[in-house]
Amino acid sequence: MSNPSLLPDLVHANDRDDVADADAVATLDGVPVSQRIRERIKAAQRRFHANDNIADFIQDGELDALVDEVQTKMAAVLSSLVIDTDSDHNTQDTARRVAKMYVREVFKGRYVAAPATTEFPNVEHLNELMIVGPITVRSACSHHLCPIVGQLWIGVMPNEHSNLIGLSKYARLADWVMSRPQIQEEAVTQVADLLQSKMQPDGLAVVMEADHFCMGWRGVKDMDSKMINSVMRGSFLKDANLRREFLSLLQRKKA
Numbered sequence: 069m070s071n072p073s074l075l076p077d078l079v080h081a082n083d084r085d086d087v088a089d090a091d092a093v094a095t096l097d098g099v100p101v102s103q104r105i106r107e108r109i110k111a112a113q114r115r116f117h118a119n120d121n122i123a124d125f126i127q128d129g130e131l132d133a134l135v136d137e138v139q140t141k142m143a144a145v146l147s148s149l150v151i152d153t154d155s156d157h158n159t160q161d162t163a164r165r166v167a168k169m170y171v172r173e174v175f176k177g178r179y180v181a182a183p184a185t186t187e188f189p190n191v192e193h194l195n196e197l198m199i200v201g202p203i204t205v206r207s208a209c210s211h212h213l214c215p216i217v218g219q220l221w222i223g224v225m226p227n228e229h230s231n232l233i234g235l236s237k238y239a240r241l242a243d244w245v246m247s248r249p250q251i252q253e254e255a256v257t258q259v260a261d262l263l264q265s266k267m268q269p270d271g272l273a274v275v276m277e278a279d280h281f282c283m284g285w286r287g288v289k290d291m292d293s294k295m296i297n298s299v300m301r302g303s304f305l306k307d308a309n310l311r312r313e314f315l316s317l318l319q320r321k322k323a
């Protein structure tokens with residue numbers, strides 16, 4: 069969706085002097101930009117959970133306005149945490165930095181469309197196991213918004229009708245999915261669904277192993293435990309030998 073004609077009407081909080089004012093939310097005709105986006109999603113009867121992509125409902129220029137809006141709300145959070153952002157030189161720009169980090173970096177996978185992937189026909193009718201990994205992945209848990217950092221392995225069993233995608237695209241697509249507040253079980257399923265739709269392979273396997281900072285940095289403060297989970301589809305589910313081959317190759321690489 070894009071409608072550049074809306075741009076001149078956007079009022080950006082950072083165009084003004086009162087950026088720390090909790091009422092100075094970026095608006096379009098007096099309506100906060102998040103509300104406009106939410107109304108479009110609801111009208112289309114679509115979901116907007118933390119790990120959903122909502123790029124189809126965001127118009128040109130609105131992401132900048134969203135950063136402005138989040139900045140204003142973050143300033144209010146810092147104020148409620150009784151941090152003196154006026155005299156504390158370290159936190160003067162923190163609200164802006166955090167807003168940019170959420171919208172433009174760590175949760176970008178909610179707000180931008182999927183990276184382009186060229187799909188190539190499987191001309192040689194390749195039908196051998198292929199494994200990509202470890203791909204380093206970074207996400208955040210939906211519960212505390214604490215980082216999740218780990219590794220991902222992908223196994224593909226193509227057939228003659230499958231599409232092949234460039235090697236770098238596995239990492240790009242995984243990053244797009246992970247750059248949203250997630251739980252690991254759903255993140256792995258989303259990666260599998262995405263690859264399945266692009267490649268249509270006979271079988272697909274995705275394994276993820278990650279550290280959850282909500283366990284290590286806070287809460288139970290267990291630094292050692294990791295979460296490992298996997299999704300097996302098609303021939304990886306039906307064929308125990310294929311599954312064993314994939315898991316043993318992966319173990320050898322991890323050792």
Ligand SMILES: Nc1nc2c(ncn2[C@@H]2O[C@H](COP(=O)(O)OP(=O)(O)OP(=O)(O)O)[C@@H](O)[C@H]2O)c(=O)[nH]1
Pocket residue numbers: 209210211250251252253280282283287288
């Ligand atoms: N299943 C699953 N749980 C996760 C994931 N990331 C974080 N969690 C857990 O989600 C739970 C959040 O639940 P709550 O019990 O409501 O939160 P809490 O009281 O702050 O929990 P504590 O972490 O035990 O202090 C915690 O147990 C986290 O460790 C994930 O990817 N998958």
